Amino acid sequence: MIELENVSCGFGGTPLFSGLSLSLTPGSFHFLTGPSGAGKTTLLRLCYADLRADQGQVRLFDQDASSLGRDGVAMIRRRIGVVHQNCAFLDHLTIAENIALPLTVADRAAEAAGNLPELLAWVGLTAQAGQFPPELSGGERQRAALARAVIMSPDVIIADEPTGNVDWEMSQRLLTLLVELNRMGKAVLIATHDLTMIRTMKAELSARVLRLKDGELVQAGAEL
Amino acid sequence: MKAVLDLIVGDPQADRAVPHTGITARLTVFATGVMAFLAVLVLALSMTAGRVADRWADELAQAATLRLPADADAATIEKALEILRTTPGVAAAKALTEAEQQALLDPWLGPNLALDALPIPQLIEVIADDPPYDPEGLQARFAAELPDAVLDDHARWRAPLLKAANRLRLVTWLVTLLIGAALAAMVVLAAQASLAANVQVIHVLRLVGARDIYIARAFVRRFTLRAAFGAALGALAGVIVVQLVPVGDAPGSFLAEIGFQGAGWLWPLVIPLIAAIVAFAATRAAALARLKEQT
Ligand SMILES: Nc1ncnc2c1ncn2[C@@H]1O[C@H](COP(=O)(O)OP(=O)(O)OP(=O)(O)O)[C@@H](O)[C@H]1O
Ligand SMILES: [Mg+2]
Numbered sequence: 113m114i115e116l117e118n119v120s121c122g123f124g125g126t127p128l129f130s131g132l133s134l135s136l137t138p139g140s141f142h143f144l145t146g147p148s149g150a151g152k153t154t155l156l157r158l159c160y161a162d163l164r165a166d167q168g169q170v171r172l173f174d175q176d177a178s179s180l181g182r183d184g185v186a187m188i189r190r191r192i193g194v195v196h197q198n199c200a201f202l203d204h205l206t207i208a209e210n211i212a213l214p215l216t217v218a219d220r221a222a223e224a225a226g227n228l229p230e231l232l233a234w235v236g237l238t239a240q241a242g243q244f245p246p247e248l249s250g251g252e253r254q255r256a257a258l259a260r261a262v263i264m265s266p267d268v269i270i271a272d273e274p275t276g277n278v279d280w281e282m283s284q285r286l287l288t289l290l291v292e293l294n295r296m297g298k299a300v301l302i303a304t305h306d307l308t309m310i311r312t313m314k315a316e317l318s319a320r321v322l323r324l325k326d327g328e329l330v331q332a333g334a335e336l
Numbered sequence: 337m338k339a340v341l342d343l344i345v346g347d348p349q350a351d352r353a354v355p356h357t358g359i360t361a362r363l364t365v366f367a368t369g370v371m372a373f374l375a376v377l378v379l380a381l382s383m384t385a386g387r388v389a390d391r392w393a394d395e396l397a398q399a400a401t402l403r404l405p406a407d408a409d410a411a412t413i414e415k416a417l418e419i420l421r422t423t424p425g426v427a428a429a430k431a432l433t434e435a436e437q438q439a440l441l442d443p444w445l446g447p448n449l450a451l452d453a454l455p456i457p458q459l460i461e462v463i464a465d466d467p468p469y470d471p472e473g474l475q476a477r478f479a480a481e482l483p484d485a486v487l488d489d490h491a492r493w494r495a496p497l498l499k500a501a502n503r504l505r506l507v508t509w510l511v512t513l514l515i516g517a518a519l520a521a522m523v524v525l526a527a528q529a530s531l532a533a534n535v536q537v538i539h540v541l542r543l544v545g546a547r548d549i550y551i552a553r554a555f556v557r558r559f560t561l562r563a564a565f566g567a568a569l570g571a572l573a574g575v576i577v578v579q580l581v582p583v584g585d586a587p588g589s590f591l592a593e594i595g596f597q598g599a600g601w602l603w604p605l606v607i608p609l610i611a612a613i614v615a616f617a618a619t620r621a622a623a624l625a626r627l628k629e630q631t
Contacts, residue, residue, distance in 0.1 A: 189543065200540045203355075213541075218545060
């Protein structure tokens with residue numbers, strides 16, 4: 113569904129990585145780790161057409177990302193649920209409205225009525241539904257971001273540090289959801305520093321762990 | 337058409353996606369209000385001018401005056417009347433009595449004038465028939481038979497009057513058009529400012545899969561409704577002011593008639609609609625163009 117082939121990308125001349133390839137297929141589960149500043153967020157942004165590759169090819173749902181118009185990008189993004197590292201909420205809308213936003217902008221707001229309460233309960237934000245993003249804690253915002261990422265029931269879920277600010281118990285709960293969605297055939301890609309989480313999950317899943325370091329993407333193995 | 341319907345009844349959520357910016361909103365309402373107000377005044381002026389000019393022209397077209405020297409005797413007057421009566425296209429001809437002449441002069445010279453002390457020309461009122469007489473032919477006939485008589489057929493008053501009235505109408509329409517253009521420009525500027533202030537919001541909307549048209553709709557809906565609202569207020573204020581213009585005591589004076597009549601009343605009602613259409617088109621074009629630039 114998402115394929116990167118020999119991709120290089122960087123800011124201001126020097127590429128962060130080059131010759132990088134990655135393929136997300138239905139039902140696949142990937143962790144992406146690496147030191148801060150290695151380019152994890154950059155790599156994820158390539159996957160939802162928020163950045164263009166300098167070289168190489170990015171294929172999103174069998175379409176060449178570089179040839180997508182703005183509407184084409186919008187359509188692709190409706191099939192990819194993203195938890196952004198900085199959450200990217202609209203501060204003037206309530207948490208419930210923010211979570212429903214992907215449906216709203218797709219003119220499918222009516223569908224939110226069914227899913228939303230369940231989703232809010234599941235990320236533990238029922239009580240906060242009417243609050244505004246700046247009033248929430250970092251962890252609460254991340255949970256809301258995850259709820260927004262899955263509300264469209266996307267084919268691919270991409271999460272950038274989704275558990276950075278939540279406690280162990282909550283991060284287990286969030287991951288369990290991602291695992292469930294993965295079992296339903298969705299491709300999941302999570303960027304995280306949290307090696308403990310990776311170790312726990314790896315045992316349960318046939319998850320692949322990729323490590324981005326010094327411009328190279330390598331499969332991490334036994335050292336985890 | 338569907339876009340317009342969507343806009344009016346449409347999903348208020350589309351509007352909510354973009355935060356309200358208090359100052360742009362109020363300025364847009366204010367500026368459209370002022371423009372609608374001016375448009376109402378200008379249109380009222382235009383219609384009044386048109387009406388007054390039409391009537392003057394009508395009155396002048398019907399009546400002409402034959403002027404005889406002050407010392408004209410009864411035989412000369414009778415001869416003039418005879419010529420007029422035998423001219424095809426003259427419905428009636430009547431020598432004004434002393435009292436009538438006095439009444440005509442009253443407004444200019446006051447009522448206590450001793451008319452016979454002054455060499456006042458004798459006037460004969462000539463009412464044209466339909467079809468009217470040929471003024472040049474009549475002029476020629478008087479030149480031959482009664483060289484002292486001067487036919488004042490008012491055409492030379494009428495032509496410049498009509499011309500002036502038509503100019504005035506043209507100018508007021510031009511002013512109205514300019515007001516519309518200024519409204520469009522103002523709405524474009526306000527929409528641009530609003531789009532620029534909401535770069536971050538637009539980015540987030542795009543991240544969750546919003547298409548340009550969706551984002552544009554939020555802005556278009558808002559500016560259209562604001563323009564319509566502002567223009568309605570402005571038009572209302574304009575109508576009130578037009579109605580309040582002090583009515584001159586002289587009937588038939590220009591000021592006594594200022595305002596709308598009959599179908600003219602449609603204009604103040606149509607102005608908010610036109611403002612809304614202008615705002616809709618202007619914001620839509622501005623928003624889509626801007627969204628194209630901003631990735
Ligand atoms: N928009 C940008 N303009 C310029 N440089 C950028 C931009 N975004 C990222 N970078 C640079 O690219 C590098 C990689 O950034 P990126 O956010 O991908 O790292 P990361 O692996 O996600 O780090 P972290 O683990 O801290 O989130 C950093 O050095 C960053 O400064
Ligand atoms: Mg990052």
